[in-house]
Structures are given as C-alpha cells and as structure tokens.
Amino acid sequence: EDQVTQSPEALRLQEGESSSLNCSYTVSGLRGLFWYRQDPGKGPEFLFTLYSAGEEKEKERLKATLTKKESFLHITAPKPEDSATYLCAVQAGSGGYNKLIFGAGTRLAVHP
Amino acid sequence: DAEITQSPRHKITETGRQVTLACHQTWNHNNMFWYRQDLGHGLRLIHYSYGVQDTNKGEVSDGYSVSRSNTEDLPLTLESAASSQTSVYFCASSLGQLTDTQYFGPGTRLTVL
Numbered sequence: 139e140d141q142v143t144q145s146p147e148a149l150r151l152q153e154g155e156s157s158s159l160n161c162s163y164t165v166s167g168l169r170g171l172f173w174y175r176q177d178p179g180k181g182p183e184f185l186f187t188l189y190s191a192g193e194e195k196e197k198e199r200l201k202a203t204l205t206k207k208e209s210f211l212h213i214t215a216p217k218p219e220d221s222a223t224y225l226c227a228v229q230a231g232s233g234g235y236n237k238l239i240f241g242a243g244t245r246l247a248v249h250p
Numbered sequence: 251d252a253e254i255t256q257s258p259r260h261k262i263t264e265t266g267r268q269v270t271l272a273c274h275q276t277w278n279h280n281n282m283f284w285y286r287q288d289l290g291h292g293l294r295l296i297h298y299s300y301g302v303q304d305t306n307k308g309e310v311s312d313g314y315s316v317s318r319s320n321t322e323d324l325p326l327t328l329e330s331a332a333s334s335q336t337s338v339y340f341c342a343s344s345l346g347q348l349t350d351t352q353y354f355g356p357g358t359r360l361t362v363l
Binding site for chain 1: 283285290291292293294295298308340342351352353354355356357
C-alpha cells in the first residue's frame with residue numbers, strides 16, 4: 139500500500155535556527171513529490187515538485203531535496219512568517235493518473 | 251487573475267440533510283479534485299474528475315457524489331449528512347498533464363450537528 143509519512147509532527151524553532159522536515163514514502167513507481175505550505179484557515183499553497191532522486195529546488199529560505207525513499211525540506215535561518223504546516227504529497231504509478239497521496243503534515247512554529 | 255473559489259466558506263447543517271459544496275475554477279483545467287482534511291489524517295481524496303462528464307471515486311467516497319457538467323465547476327453533494335462528515339473540504343484543480351501540480355481552493359468548513 140502506498141504511504142507517505144512526515145516527521146516530526148510539530149517543530150518549534152527560534153528565529154534563525156535552521157532545521158529540516160522529513161517526508162518518507164513507500165510507493166510503487168514515484169512520478170513526482172510535491173511540497174505545499176498551508177496557513178491556518180487557508181488552502182495548501184504549492185511550493186515545489188521533485189521528480190527524480192538527486193533533484194533539488196530552492197525558494198527563498200526553503201530547499202527541497204529528494205532521494206529514492208525520502209524528501210527533506212530544509213529551512214535556513216527561518217523567520218516567524220515561515221510558521222505554517224508543511225505538507226508532502228506523492229504521485230505514484232499505482233495510484234492512477236494525477237492522484238496525490240498526502241502525508242499528515244509538519245506544523246512549524248518559528249519564534250522571534 | 252485565474253483562480254479557484256469555494257462556497258460557502260462555512261456551513262452548519264443537521265444530520266440527514268442534503269448539502270452541496272461549490273467549487274469553481276477559471277484556469278480552464280481539465281482535472282478537478284475534492285479532498286477532506288481531518289486532524290491526524292491529512293488530506294484524503296473523495297472524488298475526482300478528468301473532464302466534463304467524467305467522475306471517479308477516491309479513497310473516502312461513501313456518502314458523497316459529484317457531477318461535472320462543464321469545465322469550470324465540480325460541486326460536491328453530501329446525500330444525507332452525517333456527523334462523521336464534519337470536516338474541512340478542499341477543492342483542487344490541475345491542467346491535466348501526466349504529472350502536474352494541483353492548485354487548491356480556500357476550503358469550506360462543514361459542521362454537521
């Protein structure tokens with residue numbers, strides 16, 4: 139069964155304290171791995187798509203990396219406005235065309 | 251600007267009532283999706299559509315139905331609302347290529363009393 143697991147469930151950081159969020163997956167035939175940011179009371183906002191092991195993408199203080207079993211979202215020198223829930227999702231060959239399987243998310247709180 | 255909207259944003263209803271949640275996108279996307287989000291479960295797929303007149307069941311489709319009569323809209327109907335359907339519902343759309351990004355609406359918070 140295809141599965142996506144995110145860790146930790148919650149993370150508290152001080153402003154400027156870099157860290158990483160983990161997304162591990164077991165799927166049949168990965169087609170793509172997606173990272174979203176979700177603010178309270180809002181819909182998920184797209185951040186990155188990764189397609190193959192070794193691929194990396196960056197946006198401001200965020201950098202996403204992908205291996206054959208997991209993805210990391212690295213947050214460098216975070217600011218309070220980076221506080222949000224970060225969601226990971228995979229599109230797998232066994233899941234059918236364009237369907238996503240989501241992890242439960244990591245709630246990030248960055249304190250000044 | 252192109253966007254995806256949902257209405258209502260908040261809804262309170264009673265057990266047994268029929269409820270319809272609206273989703274409208276102006277991107278001209280072929281694919282549309284409905285998810286529910288509950289604490290501890292993440293986003294779970296309810297129904298999805300790859301185009302007009304096409305609908306498919308997701309992993310948690312019992313008690314829900316959808317219809318796609320045009321490209322822009324995919325309404326979600328709860329035939330007889332149950333307390334277990336209290337949740338936040340998100341609509342999403344994507345262009346329709348083999349691997350492409352889904353863009354989400356703002357969500358509808360539904361409470362079934």
